Amino acid sequence: MLAKIKATSTFIQKETGFKADAGIILGTGLGGLVNEIEIVQTLKYSDIPNFPVSTVDGHKGQLIFGKLGGKNIMAMQGRFHYYEGYDMKEVTFPVRVMNDLGIKMLFVSNASGGLNPGFKVGDVMMITDHINMFGNNPLMGPNISELGTRFPDMSQAYDLHLRNLARKIALKNHIDLKEGVYVGVPGPTFETPAEYKMFRVLGGDAIGMSTVPEVIVARHMGMNVFGISIITDSGVPGEIVEISHEEVQEVAMKAEPKMSLIIRELIASI
Numbered sequence: 001m002l003a004k005i006k007a008t009s010t011f012i013q014k015e016t017g018f019k020a021d022a023g024i025i026l027g028t029g030l031g032g033l034v035n036e037i038e039i040v041q042t043l044k045y046s047d048i049p050n051f052p053v054s055t056v057d058g059h060k061g062q063l064i065f066g067k068l069g070g071k072n073i074m075a076m077q078g079r080f081h082y083y084e085g086y087d088m089k090e091v092t093f094p095v096r097v098m099n100d101l102g103i104k105m106l107f108v109s110n111a112s113g114g115l116n117p118g119f120k121v122g123d124v125m126m127i128t129d130h131i132n133m134f135g136n137n138p139l140m141g142p143n144i145s146e147l148g149t150r151f152p153d154m155s156q157a158y159d160l161h162l163r164n165l166a167r168k169i170a171l172k173n174h175i176d177l178k179e180g181v182y183v184g185v186p187g188p189t190f191e192t193p194a195e196y197k198m199f200r201v202l203g204g205d206a207i208g209m210s211t212v213p214e215v216i217v218a219r220h221m222g223m224n225v226f227g228i229s230i231i232t233d234s235g236v237p238g239e240i241v242e243i244s245h246e247e248v249q250e251v252a253m254k255a256e257p258k259m260s261l262i263i264r265e266l267i268a269s270i
Contacts, residue, residue, distance in 0.1 A: 180205025
Protein backbone atom coordinates (compact mmCIF):
# COMPACT_ATOMS: atom_id res chain seq x y z
CA MET A 1 0.00 0.00 0.00
CA LEU A 2 2.71 2.50 0.98
CA ALA A 3 4.68 1.77 -2.19
CA LYS A 4 1.58 2.28 -4.37
CA ILE A 5 0.68 5.54 -2.61
CA LYS A 6 4.21 6.86 -3.03
CA ALA A 7 4.44 5.79 -6.68
CA THR A 8 1.18 7.52 -7.51
CA SER A 9 1.94 10.73 -5.63
CA THR A 10 5.41 10.86 -7.19
CA PHE A 11 3.88 10.50 -10.67
CA ILE A 12 1.38 13.28 -10.01
CA GLN A 13 4.05 15.56 -8.60
CA LYS A 14 6.32 14.99 -11.60
CA GLU A 15 3.49 15.53 -14.07
CA THR A 16 2.10 18.69 -12.48
CA GLY A 17 4.69 20.18 -10.11
CA PHE A 18 1.62 21.42 -8.26
CA LYS A 19 1.23 21.88 -4.50
CA ALA A 20 -2.38 22.04 -3.34
CA ASP A 21 -3.76 23.61 -0.16
CA ALA A 22 -6.97 21.55 -0.22
CA GLY A 23 -8.53 18.53 -1.87
CA ILE A 24 -12.09 18.31 -3.19
CA ILE A 25 -14.18 15.25 -4.07
CA LEU A 26 -17.09 16.09 -6.36
CA GLY A 27 -20.13 13.82 -6.18
CA THR A 28 -22.89 12.85 -8.61
CA GLY A 29 -24.00 15.78 -10.75
CA LEU A 30 -21.79 18.18 -8.81
CA GLY A 31 -19.08 18.78 -11.38
CA GLY A 32 -20.24 22.36 -11.94
CA LEU A 33 -17.79 23.62 -9.35
CA VAL A 34 -15.10 22.84 -11.92
CA ASN A 35 -16.32 25.83 -13.96
CA GLU A 36 -15.22 28.12 -11.13
CA ILE A 37 -11.72 26.67 -10.91
CA GLU A 38 -8.87 28.44 -12.70
CA ILE A 39 -7.59 25.19 -14.17
CA VAL A 40 -3.84 24.78 -14.53
CA GLN A 41 -3.74 21.12 -15.52
CA THR A 42 -5.87 17.96 -15.66
CA LEU A 43 -4.96 14.28 -15.45
CA LYS A 44 -7.27 11.47 -16.53
CA TYR A 45 -7.64 8.72 -13.93
CA SER A 46 -6.80 6.19 -16.62
CA ASP A 47 -3.36 7.81 -17.03
CA ILE A 48 -2.49 7.75 -13.32
CA PRO A 49 -0.67 4.68 -11.95
CA ASN A 50 -2.70 2.57 -9.47
CA PHE A 51 -5.80 4.79 -9.84
CA PRO A 52 -9.21 3.16 -10.30
CA VAL A 53 -11.49 4.48 -13.06
CA SER A 54 -14.96 5.97 -12.56
CA THR A 55 -17.70 3.88 -14.17
CA VAL A 56 -20.78 5.92 -13.20
CA ASP A 57 -22.56 8.57 -15.28
CA GLY A 58 -21.96 12.01 -13.81
CA HIS A 59 -18.41 11.15 -12.73
CA LYS A 60 -16.07 12.40 -15.46
CA GLY A 61 -12.95 10.71 -14.12
CA GLN A 62 -10.12 13.21 -13.90
CA LEU A 63 -7.99 15.11 -11.43
CA ILE A 64 -8.11 18.88 -11.77
CA PHE A 65 -5.37 21.19 -10.53
CA GLY A 66 -5.93 24.92 -10.25
CA LYS A 67 -7.07 27.84 -8.12
CA LEU A 68 -10.37 28.30 -6.30
CA GLY A 69 -11.01 31.13 -3.87
CA GLY A 70 -7.41 32.22 -4.40
CA LYS A 71 -6.02 28.90 -3.10
CA ASN A 72 -4.39 25.99 -4.89
CA ILE A 73 -6.72 23.00 -5.02
CA MET A 74 -6.75 19.45 -6.36
CA ALA A 75 -10.23 18.24 -7.28
CA MET A 76 -11.52 14.78 -8.11
CA GLN A 77 -14.13 15.17 -10.84
CA GLY A 78 -15.73 11.83 -10.14
CA ARG A 79 -15.21 9.42 -7.26
CA PHE A 80 -15.16 5.64 -6.83
CA HIS A 81 -17.92 3.66 -5.16
CA TYR A 82 -18.03 0.40 -3.27
CA TYR A 83 -20.95 -0.76 -5.44
CA GLU A 84 -18.79 -0.51 -8.57
CA GLY A 85 -16.91 -3.56 -7.32
CA TYR A 86 -13.91 -1.75 -5.90
CA ASP A 87 -12.80 -2.71 -2.42
CA MET A 88 -12.67 -0.12 0.34
CA LYS A 89 -8.94 0.45 -0.04
CA GLU A 90 -9.37 1.20 -3.74
CA VAL A 91 -12.32 3.53 -3.05
CA THR A 92 -10.23 5.55 -0.60
CA PHE A 93 -6.86 5.31 -2.37
CA PRO A 94 -7.05 8.85 -3.85
CA VAL A 95 -7.46 10.31 -0.36
CA ARG A 96 -4.29 8.51 0.71
CA VAL A 97 -2.52 10.02 -2.29
CA MET A 98 -3.82 13.52 -1.50
CA ASN A 99 -2.42 13.23 2.01
CA ASP A 100 0.95 12.06 0.67
CA LEU A 101 0.98 15.13 -1.58
CA GLY A 102 0.71 17.29 1.53
CA ILE A 103 -3.02 18.04 1.45
CA LYS A 104 -4.42 18.27 4.99
CA MET A 105 -7.91 19.63 4.27
CA LEU A 106 -10.57 17.64 2.41
CA PHE A 107 -13.94 18.84 1.07
CA VAL A 108 -16.39 16.08 0.12
CA SER A 109 -19.73 16.46 -1.63
CA ASN A 110 -22.51 14.09 -2.61
CA ALA A 111 -26.08 13.72 -3.80
CA SER A 112 -28.30 12.10 -1.19
CA GLY A 113 -31.83 11.09 -0.31
CA GLY A 114 -33.57 13.11 2.37
CA LEU A 115 -34.74 11.33 5.53
CA ASN A 116 -35.53 14.39 7.62
CA PRO A 117 -39.14 15.55 7.09
CA GLY A 118 -37.92 19.13 7.45
CA PHE A 119 -35.87 18.79 4.25
CA LYS A 120 -37.10 19.25 0.69
CA VAL A 121 -35.64 18.21 -2.64
CA GLY A 122 -32.98 20.72 -3.70
CA ASP A 123 -31.89 21.59 -0.15
CA VAL A 124 -28.20 21.71 0.76
CA MET A 125 -27.17 19.91 3.96
CA MET A 126 -23.91 20.37 5.82
CA ILE A 127 -22.83 17.00 7.23
CA THR A 128 -22.32 17.14 10.99
CA ASP A 129 -21.76 13.40 11.52
CA HIS A 130 -22.24 10.09 9.77
CA ILE A 131 -23.40 6.51 10.30
CA ASN A 132 -21.43 3.77 8.55
CA MET A 133 -23.86 1.16 7.19
CA PHE A 134 -21.55 -0.23 4.51
CA GLY A 135 -20.94 -3.40 6.49
CA ASN A 136 -17.25 -2.74 5.94
CA ASN A 137 -14.54 -0.29 6.94
CA PRO A 138 -11.54 0.87 4.86
CA LEU A 139 -9.27 0.44 7.91
CA MET A 140 -9.93 -3.28 8.29
CA GLY A 141 -6.83 -5.46 7.98
CA PRO A 142 -3.31 -4.73 9.18
CA ASN A 143 -2.81 -1.12 10.23
CA ILE A 144 -0.06 0.87 8.54
CA SER A 145 1.29 2.97 11.39
CA GLU A 146 2.98 5.39 8.97
CA LEU A 147 -0.50 6.41 7.83
CA GLY A 148 -2.31 6.58 11.15
CA THR A 149 -3.18 4.98 14.46
CA ARG A 150 -4.84 1.57 14.76
CA PHE A 151 -7.91 3.03 16.50
CA PRO A 152 -8.58 6.54 15.14
CA ASP A 153 -10.97 8.81 17.02
CA MET A 154 -14.14 9.77 15.10
CA SER A 155 -15.78 12.05 17.66
CA GLN A 156 -15.31 15.01 15.30
CA ALA A 157 -15.22 13.44 11.85
CA TYR A 158 -16.38 16.73 10.30
CA ASP A 159 -14.32 19.73 11.35
CA LEU A 160 -16.12 22.05 13.77
CA HIS A 161 -14.23 25.18 12.70
CA LEU A 162 -15.13 24.66 9.04
CA ARG A 163 -18.77 24.01 9.97
CA ASN A 164 -18.94 27.25 11.93
CA LEU A 165 -17.46 29.14 8.98
CA ALA A 166 -19.97 27.51 6.60
CA ARG A 167 -22.89 28.68 8.75
CA LYS A 168 -21.64 32.26 8.53
CA ILE A 169 -21.11 32.00 4.76
CA ALA A 170 -24.62 30.59 4.26
CA LEU A 171 -26.18 33.31 6.42
CA LYS A 172 -24.31 36.07 4.58
CA ASN A 173 -25.45 34.72 1.20
CA HIS A 174 -29.05 33.96 2.25
CA ILE A 175 -28.64 30.21 1.78
CA ASP A 176 -30.89 27.96 3.85
CA LEU A 177 -28.14 25.55 4.89
CA LYS A 178 -29.56 22.46 6.54
CA GLU A 179 -27.46 20.36 8.93
CA GLY A 180 -27.61 16.68 9.70
CA VAL A 181 -26.29 13.15 9.91
CA TYR A 182 -25.38 11.32 6.70
CA VAL A 183 -25.99 7.58 6.46
CA GLY A 184 -23.57 5.76 4.15
CA VAL A 185 -24.90 2.58 2.48
CA PRO A 186 -23.37 0.30 -0.15
CA GLY A 187 -26.09 0.61 -2.82
CA PRO A 188 -26.54 0.44 -5.75
CA THR A 189 -30.30 0.17 -5.21
CA PHE A 190 -32.22 3.12 -3.86
CA GLU A 191 -33.80 2.33 -0.50
CA THR A 192 -37.21 0.77 0.10
CA PRO A 193 -39.75 2.77 2.13
CA ALA A 194 -39.11 0.46 5.09
CA GLU A 195 -35.37 1.04 4.83
CA TYR A 196 -35.83 4.82 4.69
CA LYS A 197 -37.94 4.60 7.83
CA MET A 198 -35.34 2.43 9.61
CA PHE A 199 -32.46 4.78 8.80
CA ARG A 200 -34.48 7.76 10.02
CA VAL A 201 -35.15 5.95 13.31
CA LEU A 202 -31.42 5.27 13.60
CA GLY A 203 -30.76 9.02 13.49
CA GLY A 204 -30.10 9.74 9.83
CA ASP A 205 -31.08 12.96 8.07
CA ALA A 206 -29.81 12.02 4.60
CA ILE A 207 -28.62 8.83 2.94
CA GLY A 208 -26.22 8.03 0.12
CA MET A 209 -23.73 5.57 -1.33
CA SER A 210 -20.41 7.34 -0.78
CA THR A 211 -18.42 9.76 1.43
CA VAL A 212 -18.17 7.71 4.64
CA PRO A 213 -15.19 5.57 3.50
CA GLU A 214 -13.24 8.62 2.29
CA VAL A 215 -13.91 10.51 5.52
CA ILE A 216 -12.80 7.58 7.69
CA VAL A 217 -9.51 7.35 5.81
CA ALA A 218 -8.99 11.12 5.87
CA ARG A 219 -9.46 11.22 9.63
CA HIS A 220 -7.17 8.19 10.02
CA MET A 221 -4.43 10.39 8.57
CA GLY A 222 -5.38 13.50 10.55
CA MET A 223 -6.93 15.46 7.67
CA ASN A 224 -9.60 18.05 8.46
CA VAL A 225 -12.88 17.31 6.64
CA PHE A 226 -15.89 19.33 5.51
CA GLY A 227 -18.85 17.45 4.02
CA ILE A 228 -21.90 18.70 2.15
CA SER A 229 -24.90 16.94 0.58
CA ILE A 230 -27.52 18.01 -1.93
CA ILE A 231 -30.91 16.45 -1.22
CA THR A 232 -31.93 15.05 -4.61
CA ASP A 233 -34.91 12.90 -3.62
CA SER A 234 -37.08 12.24 -0.57
CA GLY A 235 -37.31 9.15 1.62
CA VAL A 236 -39.93 10.72 3.86
CA PRO A 237 -43.18 8.69 4.13
CA GLY A 238 -45.81 10.12 1.80
CA GLU A 239 -43.17 11.84 -0.37
CA ILE A 240 -41.40 8.78 -1.81
CA VAL A 241 -41.64 8.52 -5.59
CA GLU A 242 -39.86 6.39 -8.14
CA ILE A 243 -36.46 7.93 -8.85
CA SER A 244 -33.73 7.40 -11.45
CA HIS A 245 -30.02 8.20 -11.47
CA GLU A 246 -30.66 10.74 -14.25
CA GLU A 247 -33.20 12.59 -12.11
CA VAL A 248 -30.74 12.63 -9.20
CA GLN A 249 -28.13 14.21 -11.48
CA GLU A 250 -30.61 16.81 -12.73
CA VAL A 251 -31.62 17.95 -9.23
CA ALA A 252 -28.00 18.00 -8.09
CA MET A 253 -26.94 20.21 -10.99
CA LYS A 254 -29.72 22.72 -10.26
CA ALA A 255 -28.80 23.02 -6.56
CA GLU A 256 -25.06 22.84 -7.14
CA PRO A 257 -24.40 26.65 -7.30
CA LYS A 258 -25.30 26.99 -3.60
CA MET A 259 -22.88 24.21 -2.69
CA SER A 260 -20.17 25.70 -4.90
CA LEU A 261 -20.49 29.11 -3.28
CA ILE A 262 -20.07 27.65 0.22
CA ILE A 263 -17.06 25.54 -0.75
CA ARG A 264 -15.42 28.39 -2.66
CA GLU A 265 -15.73 30.81 0.24
CA LEU A 266 -14.62 28.20 2.75
CA ILE A 267 -11.48 27.53 0.74
CA ALA A 268 -10.85 31.26 0.40
CA SER A 269 -10.90 31.52 4.19
CA ILE A 270 -8.29 28.83 4.91
